[in-house]
Amino acid sequence: MMRNSTSEEENKKMKKGLWSPEEDEKLKEYMFGNGENGGCWSDVSKNAGLKRCGKSCRLRWINYLRPDLKRGPFCPVEENLIFHLHSVLGNKWSKIAAHLPGRTDNEIKNFWNSKIKKRLKNSSAPSITSPNASDSSSEPYKDSGIFSMQDYTNTMSMYIEPSSSMQPIASYHSVLPFDDNRVNINSEDQRSCFQGVPNCWTENEMLGNNEVIGENLGVEEQFVPPLENMNMKSNIKIQNMENYSLFNNFNNRNNNAENMQTCGKCEEGDELRLEEWVEELMRDVSFLPSTYK
DNA sequence: AATCCATGCAACCGCATGTTT
DNA sequence: AAAACATGCGGTTGCATGGAT
Numbered sequence: 001m002m003r004n005s006t007s008e009e010e011n012k013k014m015k016k017g018l019w020s021p022e023e024d025e026k027l028k029e030y031m032f033g034n035g036e037n038g039g040c041w042s043d044v045s046k047n048a049g050l051k052r053c054g055k056s057c058r059l060r061w062i063n064y065l066r067p068d069l070k071r072g073p074f075c076p077v078e079e080n081l082i083f084h085l086h087s088v089l090g091n092k093w094s095k096i097a098a099h100l101p102g103r104t105d106n107e108i109k110n111f112w113n114s115k116i117k118k119r120l121k122n123s124s125a126p127s128i129t130s131p132n133a134s135d136s137s138s139e140p141y142k143d144s145g146i147f148s149m150q151d152y153t154n155t156m157s158m159y160i161e162p163s164s165s166m167q168p169i170a171s172y173h174s175v176l177p178f179d180d181n182r183v184n185i186n187s188e189d190q191r192s193c194f195q196g197v198p199n200c201w202t203e204n205e206m207l208g209n210n211e212v213i214g215e216n217l218g219v220e221e222q223f224v225p226p227l228e229n230m231n232m233k234s235n236i237k238i239q240n241m242e243n244y245s246l247f248n249n250f251n252n253r254n255n256n257a258e259n260m261q262t263c264g265k266c267e268e269g270d271e272l273r274l275e276e277w278v279e280e281l282m283r284d285v286s287f288l289p290s291t292y293k
Numbered sequence: 294a295a296t297c298c299a300t301g302c303a304a305c306c307g308c309a310t311g312t313t314t
Numbered sequence: 315a316a317a318a319c320a321t322g323c324g325g326t327t328g329c330a331t332g333g334a335t
């Protein structure tokens with residue numbers, strides 16, 4: 001990385017506040033001509049003839065001018081995805097945004113702070129940031145209008161019933177534990193939620209039945225059930241160790257039989273309460289990046 | 294018509310982290 | 315190893331807008 005002589009004094013002279021259409025044009029023109037790798041952001045600012053600091057240019061490009069951005073309101077599918085991912089990742093907006101093609105971390109953060117927080121506040125639901133995993137009687141968010149526990153439980157069964165193929169957490173199919181908004185990607189409305197998903201993807205790929213999704217998610221992704229949302233008394237019968245391993249080792253890009261490690265001390269045929277299963281899962285989190293521990 | 298208030302969103306700020314010298 | 319700088323992230327702020335009074 002080349003150093004730059006961007007002094008404090010220079011930064012003070014930089015313009016702040018809203019971007020004018022002219023400034024947008026300049027930045028777009030430069031970025032289309034040079035690409036995001038055409039230099040460091042302070043160079044972008046200079047070369048594009050903008051009196052903005054590099055940081056401001058970067059933000060404007062990433063959050064507003066990028067051609068692959070999807071504007072407009074969040075569809076129910078996206079809302080559910082955000083909700084679900086937030087329950088797993090917390091306020092890791094950039095990580096959440098990585099699962100929503102065409103959406104920015106800022107957009108999602110704003111959405112969360114305005115819409116979802118309000119909805120949760122209006123309901124009597126407990127705070128999302130203070131899950132009480134041991135309280136089996138609670139049904140968080142039950143009355144928040146965001147999802148029903150029954151739906152959630154049904155969806156969880158998708159993960160844990162060997163009869164169904166295990167779905168990675170961020171597959172678009174598996175992230176619909178809420179509402180009646182089962183995804184029907186044949187519907188134009190729902191399909192529009194997937195702008196940014198490569199056109200070549202098949203329905204299966206969009207629904208997560210393909211390693212393309214896993215590849216797309218990156219190596220850091222893994223299935224981490226949102227503890228606060230679970231019916232901890234549900235029973236899981238481990239009938240298919242392959243799926244159980246796959247479930248627990250989604251972070252492993254190469255989910256082949258040789259590479260699979262088991263997580264916890266479960267064996268085929270074991271019957272676990274979900275509560276126990278989660279304990280098992282959380283006991284062995286050595287594969288998780290430190291940020292998740 | 295004027296004012297107040299709530300809301301949504303764009304942008305800034307400070308900090309952490311990574312890279313280069 | 316330390317300093318300087320760039321980048322990225324999350325929290326926060328402030329402005330624009332629209333609805334209510």
